[in-house]
Amino acid sequence: MIRCLLFSLVSLSLYAETAPKPTLILHAVTDRPEALYQIGETVRFDISVQQADKPAQGEVLCSFSKDGVEPKRTEKIQLKDGKASVTGTLDEPGFLQLRVSLPDHPEFALAGAGFNPEQIKPSLPVPEDFDAFWDKQKTALAEVAMKSELTPLPTTVPGIDAFDVQVSCLGAPVSGYYGRPQNAKPKSYPAILFVHGAGVGGSSLGALPWATREGGMLSLDINAHGLPNGQPKEFYDEQEKGPLNGYRFQGRDDREQCYFKGMFLRVIRAIDFLTAQPEWDGKTVIIYGGSQGGFQAFAAAGLDDRVTFFCAGVPAGCDHTGIVASRINGWPKLVLVTDGKADEKGLQAARYFDNVNFASRAKCRGAAVTVGFIDTVCPPTSVYAAYNAIGVPKTIFTMPLTGHKSSPEASQFLTDAALAHVRAMKEAQ
Structure with missing residues (x-):
């Protein structure tokens, strides 16, 4: 049995250490609220970026990984009115993780999609002794x-x-x-x-x-x-x-x-x-x-x-x-x-x-x-x-x-x- 709860979008509000600068807020979310998919299906990640309470312009850096490990894929996506979308998939049971950031900025947001996670097996068998x-x-x-x-x-x-x-x-x-x-x-x-x-x-x-x-x-x-x-x-x-x-x-x-x-x-x-x-x-x-x-x-x-x-x-x-x-x-x-x-x-x-x-x-x-x-x-x-x-x-x-x-x-x-x-x-x- 699986129970799912949705929380508010992941966001980061960041401020400069010296003079105040516009607040940067990044959101990333999957197109399905439960974030669960079948192997080989396509997940769409919807991204939004605000700066100084206005939609941000320019590019975002999208980095995909298998829950933080290789292989990794990175691409730049152009924002339109502070929004963008990117897609991905997995061909094995596991989690596809998206890391969204702005070039030359340390801030980031994460989103994750599970692909038949109920099929993930132990990496090694139980030791005989x-x-x-x-x-x-x-x-x-x-x-x-x-x-x-x-x-x-x-x-x-x-x-x-x-x-x-x-x-x-x-x-x-x-x-x-x-x-x-x-x-x-x-x-x-x-x-x-x-x-x-x-x-x-x-x-x-x-x-x-x-x-x-x-x-x-x-x-x-x-x-x-x-x-x-x-x-x-x-x-x-x-x-x-x-x-x-x-x-x-x-x-x-x-x-x-x-x-x-x-x-x-x-x-x-x-x-x-x-x-x-x-x-x-x-x-x-x-x-x-x-x-x-x-x-x-x-x-x-x-x-x-x-x-x-x-x-x-x-x-x-x-x-x-x-x-x-x-x-x-x-x-x-x-x-x-x-x-x-x-x-x-x-x-x-x-x-x-x-x-x-x-x-x-x-x-x-x-x-x-x-x-x-x-x-x-x-x-x-x-x-x-x-x-x-x-x-x-x-x-x-x-x-x-x-x-x-x-x-x-x-x-x-x-x-x-x-x-x-x-x-x-x-x-x-």
């Missing part, structure tokens, strides 16, 4: 006794108890904020785990209100790095400059040393904690995250059968090995590419941390994913490669004119999907 590798990691984690420390927290959310939670794990601990309904009864509540996007910081108190939803939930928000919570900004800045500087590339050419191995094991240990709570209903576990959090959500669903539903907004970690199929890969760009050639060690290591492979292992009851057609951080080609590999009921929310962000509508889609799953699991009792 993928399951054995992760079974080994989970066995090592299980050998670490789970010890949790809960420190009560003040909260303005009525009807819940809140805690700072630290849970033992391999390496850094699980560090989060945990909320549960007051006077919680045993075996009564579903569990939801929130995981973070890229960056360095503590856990978020924003997930605590989820403990009051749908009759009550066990809500846990964990930071990505096992750092202490509630520290001054300077503490996290120092971590980012120091041991976590460039963390996404740490160990990128060795599956045993890859930074994301520890991150994913912390997610599994967080599930250990939630499912060990006497108030857990014994059956419902939801993972919810965006970008790097979407990466963790895919990984959790693929590695842990206790997960019953996952929500992944504009997910990172998709199709790292896209270069072997002449396609773009998503953040964190694990594979080092030099002169068009991938580092072989990094290429092979990345396969064990790829959403396309986690997706194929997911046994949950459902999934909800969002994708932006002009997302240059987690490009739609990579997201669809992972989404298409999900073998359980799933829904994708498409945003034709949106980049790497979570719009209110997209967030509502994921929220609604998570709550609908909670209701469905209760009705299944």
Whole structure:
């Protein structure tokens, strides 16, 4: 199932750093609002340019690419009353990206068109020892006794108890904020785990209100790095400059040393904690995250059968090995590419941390994913490669004119999907 939402046209309003100059606004949009086409069909991109609130004159530079990678085509189009059109197509499943700019100007606008994106396949198959590798990691984690420390927290959310939670794990601990309904009864509540996007910081108190939803939930928000919570900004800045500087590339050419191995094991240990709570209903576990959090959500669903539903907004970690199929890969760009050639060690290591492979292992009851057609951080080609590999009921929310962000509508889609799953699991009792 595909749901589509239209947003206002991509626009850039730019000003000179010194004396004010006329504002330049560029728009680019496909002739179909849903921006979806069959392979070989022609898409028309309609362009408009305004300068000083008047239609601009002259030429625009139109650059086509396969979602940001070669082959690329560039042509100049003459504006007429500030408007122009240009056409293009793809002869394979994927996304055609248009970049519109003015000669000698740095400003640009993007538009994207999908050509049978539901047919995009993973660039490489699942490694033969993928399951054995992760079974080994989970066995090592299980050998670490789970010890949790809960420190009560003040909260303005009525009807819940809140805690700072630290849970033992391999390496850094699980560090989060945990909320549960007051006077919680045993075996009564579903569990939801929130995981973070890229960056360095503590856990978020924003997930605590989820403990009051749908009759009550066990809500846990964990930071990505096992750092202490509630520290001054300077503490996290120092971590980012120091041991976590460039963390996404740490160990990128060795599956045993890859930074994301520890991150994913912390997610599994967080599930250990939630499912060990006497108030857990014994059956419902939801993972919810965006970008790097979407990466963790895919990984959790693929590695842990206790997960019953996952929500992944504009997910990172998709199709790292896209270069072997002449396609773009998503953040964190694990594979080092030099002169068009991938580092072989990094290429092979990345396969064990790829959403396309986690997706194929997911046994949950459902999934909800969002994708932006002009997302240059987690490009739609990579997201669809992972989404298409999900073998359980799933829904994708498409945003034709949106980049790497979570719009209110997209967030509502994921929220609604998570709550609908909670209701469905209760009705299944």
